[in-house]
Amino acid sequence: MDHMDYSAQMRDLGLRVTRGRLAVLDALESHPHSSAERVVIAVHQTLPEVSIQSVYNVLNDLTEQGMLRRFTPPYSAALYETRVNDNHHHALCTSCGRIEDVECAVGHAPCLTPSNSHGMEIQLADVLYQGICEDCRKTDAA
Amino acid sequence: MDHMDYSAQMRDLGLRVTRGRLAVLDALESHPHSSAERVVIAVHQTLPEVSIQSVYNVLNDLTEQGMLRRFTPPYSAALYETRVNDNHHHALCTSCGRIEDVECAVGHAPCLTPSNSHGMEIQLADVLYQGICEDCRKTDAA
DNA sequence: CCTCTTAATTTGAATCTGTCAAGATAAGAA
DNA sequence: TTCTTATCTTGACAGATTCAAATTAAGAGG
Ligand SMILES: [Mn+2]
Ligand SMILES: [Mn+2]
Ligand SMILES: [Zn+2]
Ligand SMILES: [Zn+2]
Numbered sequence: 138m139d140h141m142d143y144s145a146q147m148r149d150l151g152l153r154v155t156r157g158r159l160a161v162l163d164a165l166e167s168h169p170h171s172s173a174e175r176v177v178i179a180v181h182q183t184l185p186e187v188s189i190q191s192v193y194n195v196l197n198d199l200t201e202q203g204m205l206r207r208f209t210p211p212y213s214a215a216l217y218e219t220r221v222n223d224n225h226h227h228a229l230c231t232s233c234g235r236i237e238d239v240e241c242a243v244g245h246a247p248c249l250t251p252s253n254s255h256g257m258e259i260q261l262a263d264v265l266y267q268g269i270c271e272d273c274r275k276t277d278a279a
Numbered sequence: 280m281d282h283m284d285y286s287a288q289m290r291d292l293g294l295r296v297t298r299g300r301l302a303v304l305d306a307l308e309s310h311p312h313s314s315a316e317r318v319v320i321a322v323h324q325t326l327p328e329v330s331i332q333s334v335y336n337v338l339n340d341l342t343e344q345g346m347l348r349r350f351t352p353p354y355s356a357a358l359y360e361t362r363v364n365d366n367h368h369h370a371l372c373t374s375c376g377r378i379e380d381v382e383c384a385v386g387h388a389p390c391l392t393p394s395n396s397h398g399m400e401i402q403l404a405d406v407l408y409q410g411i412c413e414d415c416r417k418t419d420a421a
Numbered sequence: 422c423c424t425c426t427t428a429a430t431t432t433g434a435a436t437c438t439g440t441c442a443a444g445a446t447a448a449g450a451a
Numbered sequence: 452t453t454c455t456t457a458t459c460t461t462g463a464c465a466g467a468t469t470c471a472a473a474t475t476a477a478g479a480g481g
Contacts, residue, residue, distance in 0.1 A: 153448050153457060173438080188460050193439065198458090209351050214438060228399050237397040249406065255379040256413030257370050265405040266389065271398035295428060295477050315467075330431050335468065340429090356467060423481085430475065437468080446459065451452100 138166065138219065143204075150202045157187045161195045165205065165219045170227075170236045172214040210236065210265060226263075230270035232277070239266060280308065280361065285346075292344045299329045303337045304361060307347065311360040312369075312378045318359065352378065352407060366403070372412035374419070381408060 143162050144154045152158070157180070164179035165171055171179065177192045196217055199205040206221045210229050216236070224247075226239040241264075249262040269277070285304050286296045294300070299322070306321035307313055313321065319334045338359055341347040348363045352371050358378070366389075368381040389404040411419070 155448075155458065157459075186460095190440090190461075191459050194459075197440095207353065209353055211349065211351050211357075215353075228396055228401065230399060231402075237399065239396065247408065247410075249408070254370055254381065254408065254410070257372060257379065257408070257410045258412075258416060259370065259408045259410040260373075261409040263407040263409065265407075266396065266399070266401045267403040267405065268389075268396070268399045268401040270400075274400060297429065297477075299430075328431095332432075332469090333430050336430075339469095424479100425481100426477100426479085428475100428477075431473085433471095435468105435470070438466090440465070441463085443462100444460085446457105448457075449455095451454085 138162070146204060150204070152198070152202065156184060157191050158195050158199065160184050160187065161192060161199070162204070162219060165217055169218040169220065169238075170216045171218075172216055174214070176217065208263065208265070224261075226266065228266040228268065230273055231267050232269050232273035235270050235272075237270075239264075280304070288346060292346070294340065294344065298326060299333050300337050300341065302326050302329065303334060303341070304346070307359055307361045311362065311380075312358045313360075314356040314358055316356065350405065350407070368406040368408065370408040370410065372415055373409050374411050374415035377412050377414075379412075381406075 140159055140163075143159060147154050147158065160180045160183060161176055163183075164176045168175060168179055173189075173193055173196055176196065177187075177189050180187050180192060196205065196207070200207045200217065203221060205217050205219060207215050207217050208227065209215050210227070213234075220238070224241045226241055228237045228239050229235070247259045247262040249264070282301055282305075285301060289296050289300065302322045302325060303318055305325075306318045310317060310321055315331075315335055315338055318338065319329075319331050322329050322334060338347065338349070342349045342359065345363060347359050347361060349357050349359050350369065351357050352369075355376075362380070366383045368383055370379045370381050371377070389401045
């Protein structure tokens, strides 16, 4: 996704195209699964004048409009990414905190059907795998 | 689970058996998926002298020892429950916030195998279904 | 039972993450 | 270029949780 695509998408959503919004999208494009704080740091590389509050505003607005995805691993601030609508999952290393994308075999939501959903109409299945990554296994063994 | 079981389990783990710990376990037994704040309220029904900090300590210690399970739905404080080791999942109503247990068809972790785990040794698959519960569908329709 | 060790708890401050609200600024329609 | 108002900035504030030091009490050992 480049600036033109993002700009068009924002206009379609009735959102104004601003430097801050594009910078946040850029930051998350090159650093997926970033916290608000890390997005601020990345944005400040090119636009030091953007306020922290503004980054929060952008993250909330774009998430609300479906241009960003937010998820909250245990013991972590909320993380954001630009990959949306592909229903992919995540794998978290409980040792070093690394997070990897895991492709969804089904590819659309909800990819899993619960046995008994208590009458709920399921729209989404968020899956967070937890385990130990290869690097940590090697380090632990040593 | 009654007090005797919990006490034995704590001793086996090398933990001292205290009124506060038993009260927290009782609270979560009768009010599963409670936040720390709600646990405090429940505990204070019978033990008003227990401090908030102590409840946090107990929740952390027992979660660390595997006697409690913690999970973090989006836009929510951490929630706790006494059901552990059965790898059950959760369904969250995005309208009213209700949370229901969803039995795991497989029954043990990890119940799902990711297509490509990037070398990670997966130990757990946390699944959070999101949708609209029956009550909210009726209300929304009206 | 006592005594003693130290795990657990209390208290109060502090941190982290994020929100609220009011005024200033700038996107983009006309 | 003008004008409307969405967006941004600033500063205060809130919620959830943690930190640290002093106090209390669980339970092992005598
Ligand atoms: Mn991802
Ligand atoms: Mn549950
Ligand atoms: Zn790792
Ligand atoms: Zn509902």
